[in-house]
Amino acid sequence: MKQSLTASSSSSSLIRRARLSPYLLALLVFTVFVVILHGEDFMCLLGQLDPSPDRPATRTEKKWEELPFSIGRTPEGCDLFSGRWVWDDSTRPLYEESECPYIQPQLTCQEHGRPDKDYQHWRWQPHGCDLPSFNATLMLETLRGKRMMFVGDSLNRGQYVSMVCLLHRLIPEDQKSMETFGSLTVFTAKEYNATIEFYWAPFLLESNSDDAVIHRVSERIVRRGSINKHGKNWKGVDIIVFNTYLWWMTGLDIKILQGSFEDETKDIVELSPEDAYRMAMKSMLRWVRKNMNRKNTRVFFTSMSPTHQKSIDWGGEPGRSCYSETSPVDNATYWGSDCRRSIMEKRCAYLNLQEAMESIDT
Ligand SMILES: *[C@@H]1O[C@H](CO)[C@@H](O)[C@H](O)[C@H]1NC(C)=O
Ligand SMILES: *[C@@H]1O[C@H](CO)[C@@H](O)[C@H](O)[C@H]1NC(C)=O
Numbered sequence: 001m002k003q004s005l006t007a008s009s010s011s012s013s014l015i016r017r018a019r020l021s022p023y024l025l026a027l028l029v030f031t032v033f034v035v036i037l038h039g040e041d042f043m044c045l046l047g048q049l050d051p052s053p054d055r056p057a058t059r060t061e062k063k064w065e066e067l068p069f070s071i072g073r074t075p076e077g078c079d080l081f082s083g084r085w086v087w088d089d090s091t092r093p094l095y096e097e098s099e100c101p102y103i104q105p106q107l108t109c110q111e112h113g114r115p116d117k118d119y120q121h122w123r124w125q126p127h128g129c130d131l132p133s134f135n136a137t138l139m140l141e142t143l144r145g146k147r148m149m150f151v152g153d154s155l156n157r158g159q160y161v162s163m164v165c166l167l168h169r170l171i172p173e174d175q176k177s178m179e180t181f182g183s184l185t186v187f188t189a190k191e192y193n194a195t196i197e198f199y200w201a202p203f204l205l206e207s208n209s210d211d212a213v214i215h216r217v218s219e220r221i222v223r224r225g226s227i228n229k230h231g232k233n234w235k236g237v238d239i240i241v242f243n244t245y246l247w248w249m250t251g252l253d254i255k256i257l258q259g260s261f262e263d264e265t266k267d268i269v270e271l272s273p274e275d276a277y278r279m280a281m282k283s284m285l286r287w288v289r290k291n292m293n294r295k296n297t298r299v300f301f302t303s304m305s306p307t308h309q310k311s312i313d314w315g316g317e318p319g320r321s322c323y324s325e326t327s328p329v330d331n332a333t334y335w336g337s338d339c340r341r342s343i344m345e346k347r348c349a350y351l352n353l354q355e356a357m358e359s360i361d362t
């Protein structure tokens with residue numbers, strides 16, 4: 001599940017691979033948000049990290065119980081993020097491509113003649129427990145009076161569209177709308193007074209790739225300390241889902257702008273992708289600390305999606321592409337065929353968000 005379409009390459013194999021994404025993403029969305037719906041006392045990624053690590057577990061658990069939209073670890077200690085994809089013929093797919101008018105034309109696989117359908121049947125199965133089945137009515141009720149926003153690149157755009165596809169059928173035609181305002185796209189469920197939104201910001205920070213439509217620039221420049229440039233548009237959101245990764249993977253150092261994009265002579269330094277990415281993570285966390293209320297809002301971070309371009313990843317011959325592969329790579333330790341694993345490893349980012357939250361001065 002790689003978000004190929006925002007990558008600068010436009011080769012047809014990338015496009016073929018991209019066809020898989022919205023469906024796997026739909027499944028991922030399902031697995032993540034079905035839990036939110038049930039409002040059980042799961043641990044959230046960011047929203048309810050306990051600042052005092054030596055606090056007794058029972059007290060912490062009690063506190064978790066009071067918080068809505070939490071997810072992560074069940075009271076029984078089941079880590080929902082530790083699991084595998086299973087093929088499920090009986091409860092999948094959750095929606096048909098043809099029933100959802102919101103999928104971008106470049107991602108409507110079946111309309112473009114994709115013959116196989118298995119890719120719609122994958123379901124996330126945690127190792128330690130079962131997830132409850134998805135209930136769109138309950139999801140909409142839970143979102144009543146709330147704003148939910150996905151922020152990031154096309155990976156999150158896919159998550160956003162999948163979420164809308166999962167819910168829109170329950171809403172009559174005249175009670176829903178989808179509108180775009182520059183970087184922001186808003187789906188409104190009127191009678192629920194709820195919105196599900198997507199905000200294009202592939203680096204989270206201000207960059208020269210921020211145009212929501214024309215953003216394939218070869219030399220990417222990211223502005224240091226600029227999270228509020230986009231962040232001002234995220235304020236007041238109840239549930240926010242961030243992602244950023246692929247755009248940092250140019251294979252080169254990242255150009256970091258110190259001043260502003262308007263400066264005549266631009267002050268630019270180069271950082272390794274690891275350092276640049278860490279800088280963005282810290283900015284994001286500071287923004288979260290300052291703007292989200294951990295009592296009644298929720299923050300999620302979607303990490304990388306492994307690239308999958310080579311036949312050998314499916315046990316095929318070296319030197320061949322992923323052409324005509326139709327199932328996910330069956331290897332639980334697979335990191336992607338050309339990933340910069342160091343970016344996601346503990347010292348950098350995702351796995352260590354909790355520590356990062358605690359180490360950042362507010
Ligand atoms: C879905 O949730 C709604 C609202 O809570 C509930 O009334 C309904 O019974 C649920 N449906 C299923 C199939 O569990
Ligand atoms: C609709 O939801 C917004 C929050 O998104 C809230 O501020 C407003 O009061 C709600 N309006 C009604 C009529 O419930």
Ligand SMILES: *[C@@H]1O[C@H](CO)[C@@H](O)[C@H](O)[C@H]1NC(C)=O
Nearest residue numbers: 313315331332333334335336
């Ligand atoms: C699974 O992926 C890992 C990491 O990419 C690799 O080292 C290992 O050889 C793979 N295992 C199989 C059975 O292909």
